[in-house]
Amino acid sequence: MPEFRRDPIIGRWVIIAKERGKRPSDFVIQPERRVGGFCPLCQGNENTTPPEVLAYGPPGRVPNTPGWTVRVVPNKFPALVIEGDLDKQGEGIYDKMNGIGAHEVIVETPDHDQTLAGMPHDHVVQIFHAYRDRMVDLERDQRFRYIMVFKNFGRAAGASLEHSHSQLIALPVVPHRMQEEINGTRKYYDYKERCVYCDIIRQERSQNVRVVCENEGFIAICPYAPLAPFETWVLPKRHASSFPSLDEPGFQALTGVFLETMRRLDRALPRVPYNYMLHTAPLRTPPMEHYHWHIEIVPKLTMIAGFEWGTGFYINPTPPEEAARYLREMEID
Amino acid sequence: MPEFRRDPIIGRWVIIAKERGKRPSDFVIQPERRVGGFCPLCQGNENTTPPEVLAYGPPGRVPNTPGWTVRVVPNKFPALVIEGDLDKQGEGIYDKMNGIGAHEVIVETPDHDQTLAGMPHDHVVQIFHAYRDRMVDLERDQRFRYIMVFKNFGRAAGASLEHSHSQLIALPVVPHRMQEEINGTRKYYDYKERCVYCDIIRQERSQNVRVVCENEGFIAICPYAPLAPFETWVLPKRHASSFPSLDEPGFQALTGVFLETMRRLDRALPRVPYNYMLHTAPLRTPPMEHYHWHIEIVPKLTMIAGFEWGTGFYINPTPPEEAARYLREMEID
Numbered sequence: 001m002p003e004f005r006r007d008p009i010i011g012r013w014v015i016i017a018k019e020r021g022k023r024p025s026d027f028v029i030q031p032e033r034r035v036g037g038f039c040p041l042c043q044g045n046e047n048t049t050p051p052e053v054l055a056y057g058p059p060g061r062v063p064n065t066p067g068w069t070v071r072v073v074p075n076k077f078p079a080l081v082i083e084g085d086l087d088k089q090g091e092g093i094y095d096k097m098n099g100i101g102a103h104e105v106i107v108e109t110p111d112h113d114q115t116l117a118g119m120p121h122d123h124v125v126q127i128f129h130a131y132r133d134r135m136v137d138l139e140r141d142q143r144f145r146y147i148m149v150f151k152n153f154g155r156a157a158g159a160s161l162e163h164s165h166s167q168l169i170a171l172p173v174v175p176h177r178m179q180e181e182i183n184g185t186r187k188y189y190d191y192k193e194r195c196v197y198c199d200i201i202r203q204e205r206s207q208n209v210r211v212v213c214e215n216e217g218f219i220a221i222c223p224y225a226p227l228a229p230f231e232t233w234v235l236p237k238r239h240a241s242s243f244p245s246l247d248e249p250g251f252q253a254l255t256g257v258f259l260e261t262m263r264r265l266d267r268a269l270p271r272v273p274y275n276y277m278l279h280t281a282p283l284r285t286p287p288m289e290h291y292h293w294h295i296e297i298v299p300k301l302t303m304i305a306g307f308e309w310g311t312g313f314y315i316n317p318t319p320p321e322e323a324a325r326y327l328r329e330m331e332i333d
Numbered sequence: 334m335p336e337f338r339r340d341p342i343i344g345r346w347v348i349i350a351k352e353r354g355k356r357p358s359d360f361v362i363q364p365e366r367r368v369g370g371f372c373p374l375c376q377g378n379e380n381t382t383p384p385e386v387l388a389y390g391p392p393g394r395v396p397n398t399p400g401w402t403v404r405v406v407p408n409k410f411p412a413l414v415i416e417g418d419l420d421k422q423g424e425g426i427y428d429k430m431n432g433i434g435a436h437e438v439i440v441e442t443p444d445h446d447q448t449l450a451g452m453p454h455d456h457v458v459q460i461f462h463a464y465r466d467r468m469v470d471l472e473r474d475q476r477f478r479y480i481m482v483f484k485n486f487g488r489a490a491g492a493s494l495e496h497s498h499s500q501l502i503a504l505p506v507v508p509h510r511m512q513e514e515i516n517g518t519r520k521y522y523d524y525k526e527r528c529v530y531c532d533i534i535r536q537e538r539s540q541n542v543r544v545v546c547e548n549e550g551f552i553a554i555c556p557y558a559p560l561a562p563f564e565t566w567v568l569p570k571r572h573a574s575s576f577p578s579l580d581e582p583g584f585q586a587l588t589g590v591f592l593e594t595m596r597r598l599d600r601a602l603p604r605v606p607y608n609y610m611l612h613t614a615p616l617r618t619p620p621m622e623h624y625h626w627h628i629e630i631v632p633k634l635t636m637i638a639g640f641e642w643g644t645g646f647y648i649n650p651t652p653p654e655e656a657a658r659y660l661r662e663m664e665i666d
Binding site: 099313 | 334335336337338339341343344345346348349350412413414417424425426427428429430431432481504505506508509510529532533536540557558646648
């Protein structure tokens with residue numbers, strides 16, 4: 001029999017269609033294929049992007065020339081513009097403001113053919129450092145309230161460039177979905193005086209059926225009420241509400257669990273399109289007892305249709321227990 | 334400059350990328366094409382579906398034989414099962430219950446090649462009658478709290494059958510998205526003692542820039558803060574929280590505006606995949622002063638990527654004022 005499960009954070013119910021019990025081989029994956037052609041993110045083409053705002057490389061490297069390992073540039077076709085005032089105003093019963101924000105591209109590697117799952121540990125640490133460094137820099141702009149880091153891999157997941165990259169958007173408002181998450185965790189905390197994510201980690205480690213992998217600092221789990229098949233979360237084991245406050249051993253531990261998770265996903269679902277999103281506290285908030293930063297990884301295996309769109313109600317054909325078991329059983333190097 | 338706009342119902346901000354100002358011809362529409370092959374929804378194949386639960390046709394017609402105009406059958410591959418108890422229970426900090434529910438298919442026409450936009454007025458009235466009749470019947474089942482009627486047209490919008498049909502799911506919980514809408518309208522009502530949808534209708538009629546069409550009973554508008562290009566809502570002008578309470582002149586007026594809207598959309602974006610969802614009050618609730626039933630029509634023109642998924646924040650390249658103008662200017666018969 002199918003099962004309704006409730007997300008303990010925002011209270012959303014999902015349908016876990018257990019019978020369908022879809023395994024990796026049951027999905028028609030459209031593996032992302034290389035098309036080629038000119039790539040503005042490749043080493044040597046630095047002059048075809050807006051000037052870089054951050055790059056890691058050897059001492060003495062001239063900006064916007066080759067030699068970098070990770071490079072951050074403003075998006076050439078930004079959804080928001082950086083210059084100007086918000087100019088908040090009403091329009092009858094409606095509210096609007098100018099589309100002020102930052103929209104940046106984190107070029108994860110100079111090598112066009114590299115994918116995240118294939119990168120060395122130390123290189124992925126640099127990518128996370130780039131996220132942190134840009135967030136710390138942009139937080140100084142008092143107009144911004146939230147920074148969202150995310151990655152689209154593959155056309156089916158919304159990527160328009162095939163060269164491995166992530167994106168960052170700094171927003172003058174806290175997005176609805178994040179506000180819901182923050183409100184949900186506060187409600188739980190008010191009632192139980194515990195962080196719901198800390199409770200989840202404790203229960204997952206004790207039940208040990210939805211854990212994908214873990215090390216001393218981080219854990220990867222398939223959540224109890226996932227929206228999508230093989231959805232996986234990576235969480236710090238020690239409570240912390242904000243990603244940029246992570247210390248260096250933390251970056252090492254994060255990368256260990258994150259990279260192992262990406263490699264297991266890539267082995268189970270080769271070159272599957274996916275999105276991941278970094279969920280962290282709003283800017284300039286003091287540490288929150290109730291909120292717990294994490295990364296949500298969502299492979300693109302099912303479609304969002306009228307039912308999901310209209311109800312916010314998702315039907316997931318792969319129970320997370322089975323997804324976690326498949327991922328655990330993958331042999332990786 | 335792009336613009337942030339806030340949805341006055343649930344408070345969600347969207348980005349309206351005005352510069353991009355995408356017109357119908359700027360979108361790469363994947364028009365839905367006929368593939369053919371055996372169709373279980375066609376007249377003559379009644380024995381290949383589960384037995385019908387409703388059908389309109391001539392007096393004396395034998396059930397599950399040809400001659401019907403609109404026919405409703407249980408979904409052969411339901412997401413939920415109709416038999417059993419909910420058996421609500423906890424699992425540590427988590428909540429679950431059995432996947433009890435009804436999942437039905439409304440076959441809108443016996444003719445495989447007919448689309449909604451091409452149907453005669455009186456036939457579309459019958460489709461709405463079928464929605465109403467099934468909702469009234471299923472409401473008697475005390476296990477159900479919400480009924481969602483929706484339509485997926487086209488593979489890109491999630492339809493797996495090409496024969497024109499809609500679907501209905503009866504649920505033992507109120508979906509998250511509907512609960513948000515109901516909470517949002519209650520909050521507005523508590524503060525202003527007015528229905529937010531009634532306020533929207535008043536402002537839209539007075540500004541007259543986002544109205545697509547209207548008659549004495551209904552109005553179609555492109556909402557101020559739409560998630561998607563050419564998103565259009567059809568609302569009753571007179572306040573009512575529940576669709577099944579509509580009277581016969583109401584069904585006529587609804588069909589007039591709804592069908593004109595579908596024809597204008599089909600003319601502007603030929604055979605574009607789309608979803609529509611009927612938003613109505615939860616089952617067995619008394620009439621609500623704050624909630625206002627309506628239909629949301631969403632053409633499938635853009636993709637949901639990591640940013641939208643992670644933030645609940647949508648970037649819409651077509652301002653609703655322009656969408657409404659294009660739709661108004663379409664010449665229809």
